[in-house]
Amino acid sequence: MPYLYNTPEDQREMLAAIGADSLADLFDTIPGDLQLSGLLDLPPALSEMELDRELNQFAGCNQHAGTLACFLGGGSYDHFVPAVVDAIGSRSEFYTSYTPYQAEASQGNLQVVFEYQSLIARLTGMDISNASMYDGGSATAEAVLMAISTTRRHGNVVVPHSVHPEYRATIATYLENLDVEIRWLKTPMGVTETEHLAQAVDDQTAAVVLQHPNFFGCLEEPVKVAQIAQNAGALLVSIFDPISLGLLTRPGDDGANIAVAEGQSLGTPMTYGGPYLGIMACDKKLVRRMPGRIAGQTVDRHGKRCFVLTLQTREQHIRREKATSNVCTNQGLFALRATVYLAQLGPQGLRETANLCLQKSHYASQQLCRQPRFSPAFDQPTFKEFVIRDAENRVDELLQSATDSGYLAGIPLKSWYPELADCFLVAVTEKRTREEIDGLVRVLGDSA
Template sequence: MTHPYVPATDQDKKAMLEAIGLSSTDDLFNDIPESFRLKEPLKLDESKSELEVLSYLSKLAKENKSVSDYPCFLGAGAYDHYIPTIIDSLISRSEFYTSYTPYQPEISQGTLQSIFEFQTLITRLTGMDIANASLYDGGTACTEAAIMACASSRKGKILVSKSINPTSLEILKTYLKSQHLELVEVEMKDGQTDLEDLKAKVDDETAGVIVQSPNFFGIIEDVEKAVEITHTAKKAAMILSTDPFSLGLLKTPGQMGVDIVVGEGQSLGLPLGYGGPYLGILATSDKFMRKIPGRLIGETVDEDGKRSYVLTLAAREQHIKREKATSNICTNQGLMALWATIYMVTMGKEGMKEAAYQSTQKAHYAYDKLLATGKFKPLFEGPFFLEFALTSDLEAEKVNKALLDAGIIGGYDLGRDFPEYKNAILFAVTEKRTKEEIDKLVEVLEGIK
């Protein structure tokens, strides 16, 4: 049998076998008992040519419907934002997508500088003092912030609002259990953090409080009040999980007194995918500088006095110190961080502000139009950014199927994570959605029997 991607000829194989003193390939497996060896060919379909395989895969791919085919109103943590075309041209350059760990600064200045620029932009966006070189995703960043708060305060309890992304909550539960740290959930009230419940649960053992805003339901939380309550406990850190895209319009975490900011960077120009790769963002005040997880790039000068960049404030070996390490994640999403950097630079302050503003305006237009049909009512009351939850007598699955049949990707079925919100759908409206697309969404939903 010929294997197309194994270039060894029969003569090559014979020469290699002779070099190690064997007469056949079967002799390589002499140590495996005869009774365990396969005596017949694998039960696989007939092999296909490259042309046939490509044709088959192309046919399968056409069965998918992506945001290139249909307008998308699905969010819940990953959003269909506009991606400037310049990003693809730059990010696909070989020096970017083949770069590796910048442990040797003398040959890694380009990589180190791009990460330094990313850190700088994130601090400006969040209003914090320092940002790391990124983490795996938003959920991981949230968990790392919780562990950092515990390590810094030498306490073992984290409070988390139930209004955060359910995926982040599951990651928190998994990590904190293995770290032998206590996780206490704070109840919700009308889709937001119940501040009275938070106040009742904050105590001297609290290391940190995690609130998401805009939260999973799209609602803008009272972060400043949560900060005030958190800081009644000595050394307790207020951890805010946020959508960095929203910071083009909303008050920065730094302005609100937040100690640690985390978030999912997908909204900064990264395309939608089946789970990634995405980008974890973590920024903090300088009092946590020595406890920040992951990598940190610093600016210095070389022996000639020229500006240069290095990994700083953490030795490479710190990642293998087990429970004493600031983090057991010893890598970062370098390519994704560069992607977000190009996006932020390309959009600029005014571009990001305009995109966030348009998203908000279009989301409120869609919200008002859907309520006017009489078939939907708000699941919660409260100010929202670009995402909102509605409920009706219609099954969420039926609603989304009707939309898909009409060429529209619908919202997120909240009943998947919150059984108490059966028939509730979370709709996301980004700057990409047009008035015509929103009006068609309303028309289809109004016509469902």
């Protein structure tokens, strides 16, 4: 076997030292009737060359964003990943290490986490960031739980339909047994209607969840929503797009109490949905309710600045059933990648990236809607995504034929929004060229 170390001679010496006759002897504490009599029914072992061939064959059976022009978004985006991010992310001193429980053996990781937290705090305008969560969806659900425990309100949470449908599904799963009502708000205009929101919140509302820009790409009115939530004594959980903060106001400035995001845009490949980076930041006064790991600055015994994991009395390995969450791992490697990404882009780079997304997506929307068949589904300002209505209501056929022509043209909305069965969601990142956008317009137009 390729990764074993002991020779047969080693094994004999080791067994003798242990006082066992055979390897099988080592398992004699497992009752015989529970032991397998034969081998597992698994495919046979492959050499490295065979494995390489097989995986390349599988990879070749997929069509990917390198061969198809990708206009898919909905929480996962084909943003550019600078080579520096891959180079640092593949340093095995980073990726083959583990949770920095021994601070002296992990100052590299701990400083990176501290820098990550600092960058997220600056980017969002929030006081505190944790060391990251699994992904945007579970971070949102955890933020809702955090709001419930902070406000001690177990009545309801209010969630508009313009929040990512899979994030909403995750919230519903997490709250299933906790006896908290979820008040869903319909968003027929593509955004949260503040009058409806004001009617939905009451003195038992723990949280209002808002995504801005929302799942449809539309800009919400976070400041107004924050006021409505906070006037009722609820917290605002704000889901943001990190790239959008190159141009848009920060969730902290808009009044968010807890800000969460999918951080995949910051240097993580799409990899069919994961692993990604759950970003979570909050008000200073909520920090002791925050789930997950947090790094802090301190000094060592010589007075030298250093970093440790801190505020661990919130966490499961100390508090067990009373912990703020069961979360144990963070997404260290992707927090590293996000840190490198933000360091590489800097303020101007992030601003230009956001601007390219904005300009190109507006160009794409405009060009598409010059055809009578297509129109914007919502009359709202958008950032890098938008919803297109197909007057002929043949979205599946349209998208299929675009795929056949080399374009991942959009995401059909029917399965989440039956009322939008004639609509699809298009995302345009800074990577898409004018040629690709014009091609998309042509291909979608041709199939009319």
